[in-house]
Amino acid sequence: MTINYAHRGASGYCPENTMAAFRYAIELGATGIETDVQMTADGELVLIHDENLKRTTGIDKLVKDVTLAELKALDAGSWYSTDFAGEQVPTLDELMELVKAHHIMLNIEIKSGIVLYPNIERSVVDKIKAYGLEKQCIISNFNHYSLAGCHAIDPQIRTGILYMEGLYRPWDYAQTLGATALHAAKYAVTPEWVKEAESKGVIYNVWTVNETHEMKALIQAGVAGIITDYPDRLHQLLTGKG
Numbered sequence: 001m002t003i004n005y006a007h008r009g010a011s012g013y014c015p016e017n018t019m020a021a022f023r024y025a026i027e028l029g030a031t032g033i034e035t036d037v038q039m040t041a042d043g044e045l046v047l048i049h050d051e052n053l054k055r056t057t058g059i060d061k062l063v064k065d066v067t068l069a070e071l072k073a074l075d076a077g078s079w080y081s082t083d084f085a086g087e088q089v090p091t092l093d094e095l096m097e098l099v100k101a102h103h104i105m106l107n108i109e110i111k112s113g114i115v116l117y118p119n120i121e122r123s124v125v126d127k128i129k130a131y132g133l134e135k136q137c138i139i140s141n142f143n144h145y146s147l148a149g150c151h152a153i154d155p156q157i158r159t160g161i162l163y164m165e166g167l168y169r170p171w172d173y174a175q176t177l178g179a180t181a182l183h184a185a186k187y188a189v190t191p192e193w194v195k196e197a198e199s200k201g202v203i204y205n206v207w208t209v210n211e212t213h214e215m216k217a218l219i220q221a222g223v224a225g226i227i228t229d230y231p232d233r234l235h236q237l238l239t240g241k242g
């Protein structure tokens with residue numbers, strides 16, 4: 001069945017990339033979580049989309065310049081709603097505990113395009129192995145050098161090529177990088193391409209898909225995963241209630 005990846009958790013209903021968003025996604029039927037990983041000044045892997053803390057915590061500093069202790073003192077929920085006041089920026093460890101307990105999939109998007117975090121690839125790969133989550137995790141990244149780096153560290157760790165548009169025969173490119181998946185924007189996929197990729201052993205996980213009619217078309221096309229802010233909508237379709 002199509003994997004139902006909650007984009008930054010159930011970000012249609014909760015502040016993105018918080019434990020509240022991840023827990024609620026599971027309640028709504030998500031069978032996977034997509035999250036964004038950055039690194040603190042003291043080398044901790046933390047879950048936040050932006051390099052700068054301003055949008056989701058109000059503090060105008062870069063993640064790379066604060067320690068985990070400083071980050072943990074910030075409120076990552078109030079920007080969204082006072083109902084979520086006190087939500088913290090989670091660590092990758094916290095999410096991995098949840099993923100392990102619920103036997104769901106985890107798409108770890110490493111953010112290393114704007115800030116180049118030292119050895120973030122090895123830190124993430126080591127963390128996946130420490131939790132024994134090799135079969136449940138896939139690393140994605142818009143920075144394909146970083147993806148190739150993950151593959152070089154351990155070819156057993158699965159990687160997905162993030163892109164928006166215009167990659168020619170992306171399944172061939174995936175094979176060049178040793179990647180198992182194409183993480184394509186929803187407008188960069190056709191049913192024919194899904195089939196051609198499949199014949200080469202390469203799967204599609206498509207983002208960010210929030211409309212039911214788009215979800216239906218992608219399920220029909222045979223994509224492996226859909227990344228959505230509304231995992232409840234996809235759950236309803238996949239369980240025949242949509």
Ligand code: G3P
Pocket residue numbers: 007034036049109140162183207208227
């Ligand atoms: O991984 C899919 C999607 O999350 C990529 O874009 O900006 O939401 O991280 P962004």
Ligand code: MG
Pocket residue numbers: 034035036109
């Ligand atoms: Mg992302």
